[in-house]
Amino acid sequence: MSDHSDVRTAATSDTAVDFDAIIVGAGFAGIRTLYELRERGLTALVIEAASDIGGTWFWNRYPGARTDSEAWVYAYCFSKDLMNEWNWSERYPSQPEVERYLRLVVDKFDMRKDMMLNTHIESAVFDEGSETWVVSIEGGAQIRSRFIVTGLGHLSKPYRPPFPSLESFRGEWYQTSRYPSEGVDFTGKRVAVIGTGATGVQLTPLVAETAAHVTVFQRTPNWVLPARNHPLDDAAWREIRADYDGIWQKVFSQNFALPYGSAHRVAADVSAQEQQAILEHGYEIGHFQFLFETFDDILTDETTNELVCDFLRSKIRETVKDPATAEILCPKYPLLAKRPPLGHFYYEAFNRDNVSLVDVSDNPLVDVTEGGLRTADAEYEADIIVFATGFDAVTGAYLTLDIVGRDGVHLHDKWKDGPRTNLGEMVDGFPNLFLASGPHQPFANIPAVIDRSVRWIGRAITQLLEDKQTIIEADVDAVDKWTDLMPELLARTIFAKGMGVHAWHLGSNIPGKPVVVMAYHGGANNYFAALDDEAEAGFPGFIRR
Numbered sequence: 001m002s003d004h005s006d007v008r009t010a011a012t013s014d015t016a017v018d019f020d021a022i023i024v025g026a027g028f029a030g031i032r033t034l035y036e037l038r039e040r041g042l043t044a045l046v047i048e049a050a051s052d053i054g055g056t057w058f059w060n061r062y063p064g065a066r067t068d069s070e071a072w073v074y075a076y077c078f079s080k081d082l083m084n085e086w087n088w089s090e091r092y093p094s095q096p097e098v099e100r101y102l103r104l105v106v107d108k109f110d111m112r113k114d115m116m117l118n119t120h121i122e123s124a125v126f127d128e129g130s131e132t133w134v135v136s137i138e139g140g141a142q143i144r145s146r147f148i149v150t151g152l153g154h155l156s157k158p159y160r161p162p163f164p165s166l167e168s169f170r171g172e173w174y175q176t177s178r179y180p181s182e183g184v185d186f187t188g189k190r191v192a193v194i195g196t197g198a199t200g201v202q203l204t205p206l207v208a209e210t211a212a213h214v215t216v217f218q219r220t221p222n223w224v225l226p227a228r229n230h231p232l233d234d235a236a237w238r239e240i241r242a243d244y245d246g247i248w249q250k251v252f253s254q255n256f257a258l259p260y261g262s263a264h265r266v267a268a269d270v271s272a273q274e275q276q277a278i279l280e281h282g283y284e285i286g287h288f289q290f291l292f293e294t295f296d297d298i299l300t301d302e303t304t305n306e307l308v309c310d311f312l313r314s315k316i317r318e319t320v321k322d323p324a325t326a327e328i329l330c331p332k333y334p335l336l337a338k339r340p341p342l343g344h345f346y347y348e349a350f351n352r353d354n355v356s357l358v359d360v361s362d363n364p365l366v367d368v369t370e371g372g373l374r375t376a377d378a379e380y381e382a383d384i385i386v387f388a389t390g391f392d393a394v395t396g397a398y399l400t401l402d403i404v405g406r407d408g409v410h411l412h413d414k415w416k417d418g419p420r421t422n423l424g425e426m427v428d429g430f431p432n433l434f435l436a437s438g439p440h441q442p443f444a445n446i447p448a449v450i451d452r453s454v455r456w457i458g459r460a461i462t463q464l465l466e467d468k469q470t471i472i473e474a475d476v477d478a479v480d481k482w483t484d485l486m487p488e489l490l491a492r493t494i495f496a497k498g499m500g501v502h503a504w505h506l507g508s509n510i511p512g513k514p515v516v517v518m519a520y521h522g523g524a525n526n527y528f529a530a531l532d533d534e535a536e537a538g539f540p541g542f543i544r545r
């Protein structure tokens with residue numbers, strides 16, 4: 001047992017367990033969960049494989065890594081004190097700043113004492129005799145708990161194309177999601193960047209500042225929206241704090257859990273000239289505000305979507321001086337079929353003499369050579385290869401961890417054709433296992449989704465304990481219903497077009513992974529309402545005893 005065995009259960013007074021709950025992962029979700037469970041009087045232990053807290057923000061420390069949500073809502077809202085204490089310095093905080101923030105939270109609430117870092121979980125098995133979870137950690141120790149809450153993160157299992165000759169490459173190679181903490185010196189090097197998702201888009205302009213040459217390998221172009229980053233001064237903070245509660249209210253009422261209103265118009269309401277003026281104005285403001293405060297039907301009406309696509313293509317052609325490069329950068333699929341990244345002078349980077357773009361959409365990269373990369377008919381020299389190739393997202397981390405429920409059923413078998421949950425919170429046959437952050441939750445501003453998800457978990461556990469019950473488990477019919485709802489909701493939006501363009505939220509970016517709807521596309525606000533309704537109705541979609 002760990003040296004945390006002195007901490008006894010508080011809420012359940014259950015001597016059969018070491019902790020009321022084990023929380024997997026010390027990222028945004030794990031930290032939020034520890035706070036929630038402690039507030040409710042439970043003892044909990046956070047187990048984290050990394051050497052420090054942060055989750056996604058621990059591993060993704062590549063140049064340019066920063067949030068795509070605005071700072072003041074990429075944060076916790078559970079403590080007024082915390083909200084008053086911390087001033088983000090920029091509209092989109094960088095990775096080091098997010099890491100500092102999470103450290104402050106952990107220290108402020110004295111959380112480290114309930115965390116085991118550098119600890120790899122080998123399995124979590126539900127023991128039916130004692131109705132407890134047995135978590136086995138590397139080295140053989142076992143820890144028992146009544147509940148287990150996973151804060152695994154959507155983007156935590158890295159994906160790298162399986163190039164067979166990688167080991168023969170004479171240069172250096174790095175994966176952005178496992179980036180060395182000491183950094184990489186690109187000065188004077190020929191750098192190959194594979195991938196043009198949010199990560200490649202953030203990284204490329206910065207690497208180009210010192211590299212001799214950067215070759216960007218693009219398989220699918222992205223709709224890169226202008227981020228328009230800026231510092232947040234005291235005046236900005238006074239304005240935010242003047243109505244921080246109102247901002248959070250907006251967050252929890254909005255489809256993507258962002259603090260925006262709606263445009264109150266669709267494109268067809270205004271003339272062609274007005275449409276362009278509205279889009280120009282939105283483009284100047286930047287961020288996802290461009291999507292939500294221009295026209296309300298971008299996500300649902302193909303004609304409006306194409307109008308906005310045409311506008312964005314004209315911006316790419318205006319920005320990128322070489323017409324052939326601009327054409328390669330112009331997506332030919334609808335906006336929002338893939339999650340659009342925010343750019344910090346991304347398109348402008350292609351105007352530099354030391355940046356070139358290679359279109360590998362029809363002629364894929366097939367392997368690494370001793371001196372670089374190759375497609376079927378061309379070779380590209382490089383001193384450093386950077387894999388910005390994304391993640392086996394949402395379910396990847398769940399299926400790597402060996403989670404075994406009732407009757408010896410392994411989660412990776414249960415989910416072999418795709419995840420099945422009720423409300424994105426629990427799985428039938430896996431009693432007392434909660435997903436703080438997982439599949440079938442909204443595709444939205446993640447800290448806000450985590451907040452509501454964890455609050456719901458807390459309510460469910462409190463209710464259970466108040467009712468002197470010990471087991472809560474998703475009802476199989478409710479799981480079927482919720483799982484079947486996912487494709488129905490997706491079909492109502494342009495996100496459905498992601499099937500054809502390697503969208504990670506559908507699993508279509510990973511060769512061989514089942515292509516299924518892994519997120520809830522009915523609007524984050526509606527999801528939050530569904531969680532509240534379920535709790536207020538006494539958890540009818542869950543079996544309790």
Ligand code: NA7
Nearest residue numbers: 161195196197198199200219220339388389390391502504
């Ligand atoms: P993404 O968005 O999944 O991007 C991964 C990129 O890597 C994407 O451009 C892929 O092209 C590319 N990729 C993957 N495999 C290959 C191969 N074999 N050849 C060429 N290119 C390849 O991951 P990110 O880390 O950038 O962003 C993930 C999320 O983090 C993002 O959506 C935000 O929510 C924050 P593809 O598009 O699949 O053709």
